[in-house]
Amino acid sequence: VSKTKKPKISQDKSLGLSSKILRRDFLNSTLLGAGSALFSMSSPIALSAGSSINDELYMNLPQQVKDDWYGYGGIGDSKESHGNTPDTLKVAHAVRDSAxxxxxxxxxxxxxxxxxxxxxxxxxxxxxxxxxxxxxxxxxxxxxxxHPIFGGEAKRNEFNIKGQVIAAPQGSNSFYYKTKYDFDEDRKYIKLLNIPDEFSYGEMVNNSKKLVFAQENYDVQMWGEELISKGHFVDEQSHDIDSQWIKNIWKDKLKRYPVSEKVRNDLLTWKYTKDMPKDDDKTNAWLDNMTYKDYIENVMGLDEEVTKFADPVLASSGGMGCDVMSAYIARLLGMYGVSPDAPVDPKKRHSFPGGNDGFARHFIKWLIPHAIHGDNNFEDIMNHPINFQGLDHPDNSVRCRLxxxxxxxxxxxxxxxxxxxxxxxxxxxxxxxxxxxxxxxxxxxxxxxxxxxxxxxxxxxxxxxFNHAPMLVANVALTNWRFLHRLGITACQWTGGFGFHTNIRKPMHVGNDKPSLDPNNPIVLTFYVSFEKANQGYTAEQQSRLGQYEMLAKPYIEYEREIRQQMVKMFANSGFDVQNDIAGIILNRWGHAYVTPTPGFFYNTEGGxxxxxxxxxxxxxxxxxxxxxxxxxxxxxxxxxxxxxxxxxxxxxx
Ligand SMILES: Cc1cc2nc3c(=O)[nH]c(=O)nc-3n(C[C@H](O)[C@H](O)[C@H](O)COP(=O)(O)OP(=O)(O)OC[C@H]3O[C@@H](n4cnc5c(N)ncnc54)[C@H](O)[C@@H]3O)c2cc1C
Missing domain, CATH: 3.50.50.60 (FAD/NAD(P)-binding domain)
Structure with a gap:
């Protein structure tokens, strides 16, 4: 893990790190002097000596992180549970260390x-x-x-920005419905749980620029990007070129995208090839016994730059890059070359306001009818508070203990x-x-x-x-998004720095809660940040450890600084005001977000x-x-x- 230079306080001030935003509740030390987090990845944990053996055994387990680690948690039922909590880290590592x-x-x-x-x-x-x-x-x-709330990866964050409550996903984000890709299980549960099968979303008022918005955060990262107003940010660091936004890069076959002729042609072949491997067990077993990088570079014969282009997208859905994930999981995740380029109609990709917590809430209501206050309808299930006491009531046939x-x-x-x-x-x-x-x-x-x-x-x-990849899901609440409106984009992609992608999600309407989109009003941008270490010669296990260490070791303030720097770099020229436009930041750190199927996960070398x-x-x-x-x-x-x-x-x- 490389050491970074300590930024000067004056730089931090100009980045707005001393502005009043929703972030300080859990920071006990002064913001600018915050120390780094303690994270004892491998040190053995000693129990306090002389614990007496009784029914309520006290275990004095050491904290894994300092007070400056967790940060602001938002409002509502999930405010004390965003990503892995300090308590889960503490106990899980004590278990690992046989404490x-x-x-x-x-x-x-x-x-x-x-x-x-x-x-x-x-x-x-x-x-x-x-x-x-x-x-x-x-x-x-x-x-x-x-955790303090049910749902696992499917939980929400909530902000109150200028009186408007906006939710965003902590992890699991979206679903598709009524498409040829639907899983039978998705259909079954949507019916069983009485979840509506049609949804409506807030539109933009006065959309003179004809901006097109995604309804969720995943498809737009690659597959559906041509259907959305998306820009790619390139600069000296990433492409040896003056910083600029290039909109809709695929429209003119990457002519404006600054790569060599060979890489351009190879990227186009990768995206548009019709020459797909068959979809039978024999072929899938073959795919599962090579990495996706092998497939791109050795089977398709394409440039390594294509693999690098694919790395962050694959990592966003599976945690690691093309050099360790199998070509078969790449196929399941819809990656180009192994899966046809057939974007799902963006209107059929959905995201509840808090992401897939909508499913978790419907399950819990079905299991324990009084678990969420209010009636058994979509609006109440989505918007009413959780009845925490009712979750674990002795009369329940199903009890949920958090x-x-x-x-x-x-x-x-x-x-x-x-x-x-x-x-x-x-x-x-x-x-x-x-x-x-x-x-x-x-x-x-x-x-x-x-x-x-x-x-x-x-x-x-x-x-x-099994190798597990960490993910950081950062939700950044903004008082307005005029800077994106000025740029004429609703989704952004970049190379290097903090994250690689973010976009505005159209707000789903839930009952009487019917927000619309207006650049002068608040939104939340979600950044899915992987810690992939592709193309550096590390095994999946090493990538997992390095990524987890990197993600967990930093205090909250360092991520806040990185987020601000990244946004200044990309948006300051279009009017982003780093001192005033950010209303709050919630970090959701998931130490074992995804399992990353390496070759042999699905099929052994004999095809079994x-x-x-x-x-x-x-x-x-x-x-x-x-x-x-x-x-x-x-x-x-x-x-x-x-x-x-x-x-x-x-x-x-x-
Ligand atoms: C960043 C991210 C984005 C995703 N986006 C999507 C998406 O858009 N759409 C989609 O369908 N899926 C998405 N997923 C996949 C998602 O993980 C699955 O869909 C699903 O929610 C996982 O459910 P699970 O119950 O298997 O695991 P989890 O959700 O991880 O639940 C396991 C639970 O067990 C708890 N637990 C672990 N150890 C213990 C212990 N010792 N004692 C007690 N409890 C314990 C955990 O804390 C957790 O609450 C995403 C995943 C991630 C990480």
């Missing part, structure tokens, strides 16, 4: 008994609970999640005679134990291998081959099932594994279906 004493855990009393315990309240955990309730609504189920970090999952008997499972979790400094007939692990590979005791070697080895399959197909006694990573391609409906499948695998125990 919990197994003898102590063994001696804890069981406090409650359930038919099924589900670990993880993301979409896969919620899908698991939905399946159980469908099979038998009287079964007693407990969902445990380590802030509960599971640290140990163990069968009560070893060998073939596995009669139940005990689950131990850490909550606010204490350990608790519950017992269940069976358990679904709806979490992620990075943690399952540490918390499931006596995990079979086959599963452990398979999980060890790949390394993820053993975990998916084989429960360990009464413990089954159902999380979105096991599909490789992480998507909301299939995530819920993975949870559902995991319930079916152990339902005979219930």
């Amino acid at each position: 919990f004493n197994l003898e102590n855990i063994k001696n804890l009393n069981v406090l409650e008994q359930y038919d099924l315990v589900i670990i993880g309240a993301g979409l896969s955990g919620l899908g698991a609970a939905q399946r159980l309730k469908e099979l038998d609504p009287n079964k007693k189920c407990l969902i445990l999640d380590n 802030n509960s970090n599971v640290v140990n999952v163990a069968h009560t008997n070893s060998g073939d005679n596995k009669s139940s499972v005990e689950v131990t979790y850490y909550k606010k400094g204490k350990l608790f134990k519950v017992k269940s007939k069976a358990v679904v692990m709806a979490t992620g590979g990075w943690i399952n291998k540490y918390i499931v005791k006596d995990l079979p070697r086959s599963h452990y080895d398979a999980y060890n081959r 099932p790949g390394y993820a399959n053993i975990i998916k197909s084989t429960p360990f006694g009464r413990i089954s594994f159902g999380h979105s990573e096991l599909r490789g391609y992480q998507h909301w409906g299939p995530a819920a279906a993975e949870g559902s499948r995991a319930v079916d695998q152990i339902s005979h125990y219930l």
